[in-house]
Amino acid sequence: xxxxxxxxxxxxxxxxxxxxxxxxSGLRRALGRWDLVGLGIGAIIGAGIFATVGTAAxxxxxxxxxxxxxxxxxxxxxxxCGLAALCYAELAAIVPVSGSAYTYAYxxxxxxxxxxxxxxxxxxxxxxxxxxxxxxxGYFCEMLRxxxxxxxxxLSTDLRTAxxxxxxxxxxxxxxxxxxxxxLPAAGIVLLITWLLVRGVKESSRVxxxxxxxxxxxxxxxxxxxxxxxxxENWKPFAPNGWHGVWAGAAIVFFAYIGFDxxxxxxxxxxxxxxxxxxxxxxxxxxxxxxxxxVAVVVTGMVPWFDLHTAEPLTVAMNRHNLGWAxxxxxxGSVAAHTAVLLVFQMGxxxxxxxxxxxxxxxxxxxRVHPRWRTPHVTTIITGVVVACFAxxxxxxxxxxxxxxxxxxxxxxxxxxxxxxxxxxxxxxRPFRVPLVPWLPLAAMAACLLLAAGLPAVTWVRFGLxxxxxxxLYMLYGRRHSRLSRSSPD
Numbered sequence: 001x002x003x004x005x006x007x008x009x010x011x012x013x014x015x016x017x018x019x020x021x022x023x024x025s026g027l028r029r030a031l032g033r034w035d036l037v038g039l040g041i042g043a044i045i046g047a048g049i050f051a052t053v054g055t056a057a058x059x060x061x062x063x064x065x066x067x068x069x070x071x072x073x074x075x076x077x078x079x080x081c082g083l084a085a086l087c088y089a090e091l092a093a094i095v096p097v098s099g100s101a102y103t104y105a106y107x108x109x110x111x112x113x114x115x116x117x118x119x120x121x122x123x124x125x126x127x128x129x130x131x132x133x134x135x136x137x138g139y140f141c142e143m144l145r146x147x148x149x150x151x152x153x154x155l156s157t158d159l160r161t162a163x164x165x166x167x168x169x170x171x172x173x174x175x176x177x178x179x180x181x182x183x184l185p186a187a188g189i190v191l192l193i194t195w196l197l198v199r200g201v202k203e204s205s206r207v208x209x210x211x212x213x214x215x216x217x218x219x220x221x222x223x224x225x226x227x228x229x230x231x232x233e234n235w236k237p238f239a240p241n242g243w244h245g246v247w248a249g250a251a252i253v254f255f256a257y258i259g260f261d262x263x264x265x266x267x268x269x270x271x272x273x274x275x276x277x278x279x280x281x282x283x284x285x286x287x288x289x290x291x292x293x294x295v296a297v298v299v300t301g302m303v304p305w306f307d308l309h310t311a312e313p314l315t316v317a318m319n320r321h322n323l324g325w326a327x328x329x330x331x332x333g334s335v336a337a338h339t340a341v342l343l344v345f346q347m348g349x350x351x352x353x354x355x356x357x358x359x360x361x362x363x364x365x366x367x368r369v370h371p372r373w374r375t376p377h378v379t380t381i382i383t384g385v386v387v388a389c390f391a392x393x394x395x396x397x398x399x400x401x402x403x404x405x406x407x408x409x410x411x412x413x414x415x416x417x418x419x420x421x422x423x424x425x426x427x428x429x430r431p432f433r434v435p436l437v438p439w440l441p442l443a444a445m446a447a448c449l450l451l452a453a454g455l456p457a458v459t460w461v462r463f464g465l466x467x468x469x470x471x472x473l474y475m476l477y478g479r480r481h482s483r484l485s486r487s488s489p490d
Contacts (some may be wrong), residue, residue, distance in 0.1 A: 010110035011484050013359070015428060018097050018107055021358060028200075028374045031269050032277040033283075035205045039344050040263045040284020042208040045215055046341030048256020050254075050334040050475070051135050052400065054313030054398035056249035057296075057305045059323055066249030069239035071296045073249035074256075078289040081257045083444035084411035085285050085307035086434045087418045092264040093431040094421070096273030099355030100264045101410040106359070108424070113162030114439075115478055117413050118349065118356050123406025123463075125349035126387050127237040128258060129190065129342055131399035133391035134158060136338035137186040140311065143331045155184045160392040184205060186391035193346050194384025197201075198370065198377045204343060211340035220334025221326075222314055223294045230301030230319045240305070251454030255400050256292060258407050259341065260285045263416075265348040274431035312338065323372070346387070351381035361478035401459040402466075408452040409463070415444040 027430025029267065031039075056073060066073045091104040099106075102121060106114035141151045154172035156341050162181040172179040197204050227443035241244060263280040267273050270280075299308070302317040310316050314334070324420065352375040357366030370377040418437045422430070435441055 005239060009016075010112065010218065010426075012024040012108065012110050013106045013114075013484060015095060015107055015425060018103060019097050021097055021355075022465075029271050031205060031266055031276075031362065033279045035209075036263050036270060036276055036280025037283045037287070038212050038264060039205065039208045039347075040260050040280050041210050041216070041288055042095045042340035043262040043344035043348075044163065044257060044288040044341075045212075045219070045286055046132060046259070046337045048138070048253060048258070049219070049295055050253050052255050053296060053299065054308040054310050054316070056252040056305070057300060057313075059245065059311035059345070060266050060309065061254070063248040063456075064241035064245040068235040068241040068247040068300040069246050069251070070249050070300060071293060072246050073253050073383065074240070074289070074292045074296050075163055077250045077254050077257055077451065078285075078292070078390050080250075080444070080447035081260065081285060081411075082282075082289075083440060083447060084415055085260055085281050087411075087415045087444055088261055088264055089281045089432045090418055090430060090434045091414060091421070092277040092281065094265060094273045094428055096267040096270065096277060097355065098265055098351040100261055100352060101414045102352050103355055104414055105283055105419045108217070108420040109352060109413065111482060111484060112297050112362075112474065114227040114359075114412065115356075115361055115474045117410055118352055118411050119473070120406050120467065121325055121400055122349065123411060123466065124258060125345045125352070126383060127263070127390075127406070128255075129387050129398055130390045130394050131403060132257075132338055132341045132345065133345025133387065134183060134394065134399070136335065136342065137183050139331055139334040139338060140189075142187050142315070143328070143335055145392070146328045146331065154179070154181050156186075157181060157298075158183055160395040162300035182392045184392070187388040188392055189342060190346065190384055190388040193339070193343050194388075195382060197343070197347055197350075197380050197384075198373065198375055200373045200375060201304065204347060205473075208340050208343050211336045211343070215333045218289055218329060218336070219295060221333075222318075223298050225323065225326055226298040226302050226317060229323075231296060232301065234301050234452060247450075247454050248374045251398075251404065251405060251451050253292075254404050254408070257285070257288070258403065259344060260288075261407075261410070262344050262348040265351040266350075269325070271388060274429075279431040309458075312418060316322055324359045330333050338474060346380075346384060348385075349383045350376045353379040353383065360481045360483040361474070362478075401455055402462055403417070403461045405452055405455050405459050406466075408448045412445045412448040415441040415448070 024262045035164050058067055058345050059071040095107055097103050102114055102118035105117045111412045137156055139435055141156050169179045172181055194378050260281050270276055305319050315327045356362045368378045418434055418441045422437050
């Protein structure tokens with residue numbers, strides 16, 4: 001592993017070089033194990049449980065609903081993510097460097113695969129954050145409505161939805177005959193979080209901790225209050241669409257689990273990363289899974305599954321039983337949950353760009369660190385502005401499916417990386433080891449592919465086009481400027 005492979009396409013970066021990059025990064029190591037668990041929960045519990053649980057249970061025109069068996073969808077997805085999380089934990093402990101799956105692929109599968117997965121992670125973090133910001137805007141406007149503040153629809157609606165509503169277009173102000181339609185709250189929260197992240201990772205972690213505590217309290221409140229209104233007949237039939245419904249539901253609720261891997265992007269800002277990163281990854285996933293199953297049991301018991309096709313299923317469940325005051329509390333918790341997800345994802349994406357630029361695959365400006373706050377401020381600002389612009393106009397449904405397939409692809413490659421590194425560098429110190437290699441990583445890969453197969457065909461087409469565009473960029477810039485290509489003869 002100390003020598004670079006001669007083939008340009010499959011050359012890997014030695015572990016020693018990766019570890020040296022981490023030591024020289026200039027980022028501040030300020031995070032402990034509970035900071036990481038909080039970041040993981042902050043990233044996982046958000047739009048998924050507050051929004052997609054309803055769609056997954058009720059289904060839509062393209063996919064059958066899981067019904068009350070959405071509980072099994074959560075269990076199946078948790079098992080798939082748990083297998084992938086074990087693989088992430090081993091690689092994060094060996095290579096405690098920013099970049100997450102991108103860095104692990106560079107050490108195991110080669111430069112081209114590293115670039116592809118780095119490009120793919122833009123879908124998980126940046127595109128995922130567009131979806132979360134749009135969902136955040138909906139809950140935020142609902143919360144303001146509860147206190148008598150009405151946000152005009154033309155200031156809180158995506159462009160596609162607005163253009164299908166002639167009354168909304170007519171009510172919007174016009175500039176040179178063009179209606180002004182923008183989701184201002186979605187763009188505004190992204191820019192506010194971007195400012196916070198530029199100021200420092202520890203400060204961001206403290207804000208996230210407060211949001212995590214609030215949303216866990218609110219979800220506990222929902223479970224305790226809602227349990228008194230559960231009607232067992234709502235669980236019959238338990239699986240109205242059989243295994244196909246459970247499978248389709250699992251592909252949708254996978255969005256609720258995205259985020260535990262974001263913990264690994266903070267590797268260079270973590271104290272004792274070999275020990276604390278696995279705790280942060282696995283601990284946050286375990287806690288989130290328990291919360292998800294409890295919420296799914298209660299919400300499907302409160303409301304018939306076919307009535308849950310809504311963006312606010314928990315609020316609908318409360319209002320169905322005339323618990324408007326409780327619905328208001330749930331809305332506050334949802335805003336907090338979405339904010340925490342935005343913060344962690346918006347922290348993850350710039351650090352992946354930071355690692356790619358450090359390796360020469362992106363322009364050097366992306367690897368700059370702020371002299372005072374010691375954060376990758378350039379990539380943080382660029383990412384924030386781009387995400388804010390898309391959040392102002394994009395539609396949430398398209399963003400969710402694209403995020404899911406991008407993340408499943410990353411999980412599968414990280415699982416493959418564990419098998420490869422066990423063969424190419426079996427003596428590397430492993431503070432955390434995945435059991436039953438290669439069978440457990442192979443099971444993780446199979447589970448990810450099974451979930452991805454449940455996504456619509458158009459999502460696969462968009463994903464293929466995205467990866468093709470990324471490969472073209474690599475050939476035009478990354479291949480020629482790569483630090484490995486300059487340090488070794490092709």
